[in-house]
Amino acid sequence: MTAAFLIRPTLAWLALPLAALALAPALDARQTQAPAPAPTRTVLVKAARLIDGRGGAPVADAGVLIRGDRIERVGPAAGMTADDVIDLGNATVLPGLIDLHTHLTDEVGTNWETNLLTTTPGRAAIYGAVNARTTLLAGFTTVRDMGPTWPYVDIDLRYAIDKGSIPGPRMQAAGNYVSATGGAGDARQFSIYVDVPIVRNLADGVDDVRKVVRTNLKNGADFIKILATGAVMSKGIPPGAQQYTDAELAVAVEEAARWGKFVASHAHGAEGIKASLRAGVRTIDHGSMLDEEGARLLKEKGAYFAPTLYVGHSILHDNQALNIPAHQVEREKAMQGTQEKAFRLALAHQLPIAFATDAGVFPHGDNAREFKVRVDLGQTPMAAIEGATRIAADAMGWADRVGTLQAGRFADLIAVDTDPLVDITALERVRFVMRGGVVHKGGAHTAAPGTRSPR
Ligand SMILES: [Zn+2]
Numbered sequence: 001m002t003a004a005f006l007i008r009p010t011l012a013w014l015a016l017p018l019a020a021l022a023l024a025p026a027l028d029a030r031q032t033q034a035p036a037p038a039p040t041r042t043v044l045v046k047a048a049r050l051i052d053g054r055g056g057a058p059v060a061d062a063g064v065l066i067r068g069d070r071i072e073r074v075g076p077a078a079g080m081t082a083d084d085v086i087d088l089g090n091a092t093v094l095p096g097l098i099d100l101h102t103h104l105t106d107e108v109g110t111n112w113e114t115n116l117l118t119t120t121p122g123r124a125a126i127y128g129a130v131n132a133r134t135t136l137l138a139g140f141t142t143v144r145d146m147g148p149t150w151p152y153v154d155i156d157l158r159y160a161i162d163k164g165s166i167p168g169p170r171m172q173a174a175g176n177y178v179s180a181t182g183g184a185g186d187a188r189q190f191s192i193y194v195d196v197p198i199v200r201n202l203a204d205g206v207d208d209v210r211k212v213v214r215t216n217l218k219n220g221a222d223f224i225k226i227l228a229t230g231a232v233m234s235k236g237i238p239p240g241a242q243q244y245t246d247a248e249l250a251v252a253v254e255e256a257a258r259w260g261k262f263v264a265s266h267a268h269g270a271e272g273i274k275a276s277l278r279a280g281v282r283t284i285d286h287g288s289m290l291d292e293e294g295a296r297l298l299k300e301k302g303a304y305f306a307p308t309l310y311v312g313h314s315i316l317h318d319n320q321a322l323n324i325p326a327h328q329v330e331r332e333k334a335m336q337g338t339q340e341k342a343f344r345l346a347l348a349h350q351l352p353i354a355f356a357t358d359a360g361v362f363p364h365g366d367n368a369r370e371f372k373v374r375v376d377l378g379q380t381p382m383a384a385i386e387g388a389t390r391i392a393a394d395a396m397g398w399a400d401r402v403g404t405l406q407a408g409r410f411a412d413l414i415a416v417d418t419d420p421l422v423d424i425t426a427l428e429r430v431r432f433v434m435r436g437g438v439v440h441k442g443g444a445h446t447a448a449p450g451t452r453s454p455r
Pocket residue numbers: 101103146358
């Protein structure tokens with residue numbers, strides 16, 4: 001069906017001065033705004049079905065009552081009243097989706113080794129702004145950015161979004177990869193006589209790793225991304241090989257914890273996965289060769305599994321369009337089947353499986369294609385949705401603000417025309433996006449430029 005979402009009586013509330021949206025308690029040290037004045041207007045979003053992100057049965061004829069940028073009440077719409085009503089008709093309302101693994105500042109179809117030689121951080125910033133908007137309009141209201149080609153451009157992007165200068169998802173940014181020399185994040189894969197601008201992400205040995213972790217956090221990183229194994233999308237040590245020692249991984253976690261931050265581990269090979277878990281990382285990203293022992297360890301340590309399955313398909317099938325070098329396609333081919341096996345193992349062990357994609361390798365905005373791959377491998381649609389809502393929010397340490405439709409959370413919600421529990425690909429066609437009480441998509445209405453909504 002075509003959803004003509006009815007918005008009435010007016011959208012005047014969209015144009016409310018942002019004073020009304022500046023947020024309550026300071027969310028972190030960088031946000032120093034005063035507490036928000038009491039918001040003046042309420043909005044009721046109504047829809048035939050509501051999935052709140054916590055895995056329970058959908059609510060029929062549901063309403064979400066919003067005051068300012070926060071959810072005030074969720075449940076049957078009957079009896080709820082508000083200053084404005086957005087009636088989404090037969091749609092399904094869900095929490096704004098979360099992707100734990102994006103590269104927002106990457107221009108799709110370019111190669112990072114080439115980018116280091118031929119582009120500037122300015123280009124990455126411009127594409128970052130474009131991609132952030134695309135990602136938001138695709139229904140992803142929160143992302144973790146797993147690192148740019150040009151260090152710290154993602155921190156600048158986050159700044160501009162947080163400030164309300166450009167539309168985009170709430171972001172946690174890595175700032176810079178932490179990689180060993182010759183490892184997955186060593187972009188200088190040229191003759192030793194060729195230098196490119198210093199990326200300053202290489203760290204070898206415990207002291208070096210500690211210093212790079214501190215450098216990233218000093219420069220605004222929200223978490224640490226460490227490359228525990230080789231990668232598909234690079235040269236150097238192969239994806240299956242552990243590139244960091246146990247001691248190096250442990251010091252990264254220890255140092256990040258001192259700053260109150262988590263470590264996300266890029267880990268394909270089984271040994272790198274287990275070493276990361278022993279070290280105490282928060283998420284295992286990719287996790288392509290997860291084995292039985294790794295699955296048990298992940299559960300025991302309370303970590304999160306963040307596989308990226310759709311990207312493998314796009315590397316194998318769309319490599320020409322995506323301009324992916326042959327040696328990287330070969331690396332993906334060598335791992336064919338292992339990621340699916342690891343995912344089934346994670347399902348069998350009932351691991352907390354968070355939604356992650358590696359968007360940037362494939363086009364931004366196609367993030368939701370990951371859902372179908374997961375459901376085809378045996379995950380229930382509801383569990384897949386939980387992975388992109390409650391579980392992903394938990395993994396980020398943001399369960400108190402995003403990921404579920406509950407009183408007190410940010411009013412981040414999306415709607416699709418049909419029931420995603422019947423057809424999960426419905427999530428690839430998001431028709432309505434609200435972030436922090438501001439409508440970014442749905443009808444002809446978009447947020448006014450400069451609209452501010454803190455993370
Ligand atoms: Zn990645």
